[in-house]
Amino acid sequence: MTEESLVWEVFIQSKNGLAHKHVGNLHATDKEMALQNARDLYTRRNEGSCIWVVKSKDIVSSESEDVEAFFDPSNDKMYRHPTFYKMPDGAKHI
Amino acid sequence: MNETKFQLKIDEEKKIEPKDWMPDAYRKHLIRQISQHAHSEIIGMQPEGNWISRAPSLRAKMILLAKVQDEAGHGLYLYSACETLGVSRQELIQQLHEGKAKYSSIFNYPTLSWADMGAIGWLVDGAAIVNQVSLQRTSYGPYSRGMIKICKEESFHQRQGYEIMAELAKGTPEQKEMAQDALNRFWWPSIMMFGPNDGDSPRSGNAMKWKIKRQTNDELRQNFIDKTVQQAEVIGLTIPDPDLKWNEERGHYDFGEMNWDEFWSVVNGNGPCNKQRLDHHIKAHKDGKWVRDAAKAYSEKHLN
Numbered sequence: 001m002t003e004e005s006l007v008w009e010v011f012i013q014s015k016n017g018l019a020h021k022h023v024g025n026l027h028a029t030d031k032e033m034a035l036q037n038a039r040d041l042y043t044r045r046n047e048g049s050c051i052w053v054v055k056s057k058d059i060v061s062s063e064s065e066d067v068e069a070f071f072d073p074s075n076d077k078m079y080r081h082p083t084f085y086k087m088p089d090g091a092k093h094i
Numbered sequence: 095m096n097e098t099k100f101q102l103k104i105d106e107e108k109k110i111e112p113k114d115w116m117p118d119a120y121r122k123h124l125i126r127q128i129s130q131h132a133h134s135e136i137i138g139m140q141p142e143g144n145w146i147s148r149a150p151s152l153r154a155k156m157i158l159l160a161k162v163q164d165e166a167g168h169g170l171y172l173y174s175a176c177e178t179l180g181v182s183r184q185e186l187i188q189q190l191h192e193g194k195a196k197y198s199s200i201f202n203y204p205t206l207s208w209a210d211m212g213a214i215g216w217l218v219d220g221a222a223i224v225n226q227v228s229l230q231r232t233s234y235g236p237y238s239r240g241m242i243k244i245c246k247e248e249s250f251h252q253r254q255g256y257e258i259m260a261e262l263a264k265g266t267p268e269q270k271e272m273a274q275d276a277l278n279r280f281w282w283p284s285i286m287m288f289g290p291n292d293g294d295s296p297r298s299g300n301a302m303k304w305k306i307k308r309q310t311n312d313e314l315r316q317n318f319i320d321k322t323v324q325q326a327e328v329i330g331l332t333i334p335d336p337d338l339k340w341n342e343e344r345g346h347y348d349f350g351e352m353n354w355d356e357f358w359s360v361v362n363g364n365g366p367c368n369k370q371r372l373d374h375h376i377k378a379h380k381d382g383k384w385v386r387d388a389a390k391a392y393s394e395k396h397l398n
Contacts, residue, residue, distance in 0.1 A: 007174075061113070
């Protein structure tokens with residue numbers, strides 16, 4: 001018999017207008033409990049204005065051993081960065 | 095091959111993450127250390143919880159409640175970090191209950207007076223902070239992130255303890271004596287929190303090589319003593335060590351020999367409160383079973 005409850009990942013928006021950021025995880029048996037536990041565990045000092053909780057098992061992650069192959073396509077495209085371009089001397093606001 | 099690559103990563107100050115390859119002994123060492131750390135936070139709620147109902151003012155009571163709640167939070171951060179290594183929360187609790195996992199021996203000492211709340215915050219949390227600041231740079235990512243979060247919250251704990259000691263020390267002669275008595279009882283157990291001397295610490299070698307630990311027990315202990323002596327002087331209390339004196343040449347305080355017989359006796363279960371602390375945890379866990387069962391039944395019914 002297992003007593004173990006689900007693990008949920010917690011994301012907090014620290015201020016209205018900012019993105020939610022991952023802060024950690026917790027155990028809960030349902031979504032309401034997950035939200036309340038997240039409030040008690042991760043916002044004891046006004047850390048947030050909004051909380052998301054997501055079941056850990058629903059998160060899909062890339063694999064760290066694939067990191068080179070997976071991210072390779074973006075490595076050789078330096079022209080995607082503004083510093084790639086030569087600007088004529090004296091041009092302003094660009 | 096794997097092991098060489100792993101060590102290279104460690105040497106480059108890269109963090110190890112849960113899905114990365116790691117030697118079994120590294121994983122085992124981390125599970126032991128992080129779970130011991132988590133259990134310490136949770137068991138550490140008991141000696142302080144003992145004084146919540148008897149706090150001398152509403153202010154003191156609210157602060158103590160917040161502090162004990164923080165300890166619960168810190169325990170949960172650490173259990174989470176430990177679970178990323180493939181061990182379940184249930185297994186960790188079971189290891190604690192069966193005496194297979196330890197917690198910090200400091201919590202096996204009783205809290206006899208209100209001044210003990212001061213001594214615990216100032217010395218026990220102070221010692222813990224020295225250790226945890228160092229562990230922010232530990233090589234295992236989830237442990238490091240947990241330590242960073244905990245350190246941010248922990249400094250209020252030490253300050254509230256020191257404030258209690260300072261208030262008592264400038265109070266009536268009886269109050270000052272109470273503060274001195276708490277310091278006398280908690281000083282040696284606090285500096286023993288850093289563990290055995292480096293020469294007698296069998297697991298240190300690998301822990302340093304793998305950068306799980308960043309400083310040795312003796313380095314951390316010296317750091318704590320150097321900081322604390324001046325704080326005791328400021329509030330007019332005396333550290334109960336006749337051998338304590340500044341060593342100009344070393345640039346550190348010299349201090350007396352710790353009573354290692356007592357240390358090992360408490361580690362091995364014979365401290366004043368070992369049985370009480372564990373029994374209380376087991377009882378609370380058993381008493382809470384119906385709540386866990388009910389929550390589970392509810393979630394199955396609603397299939398959220």
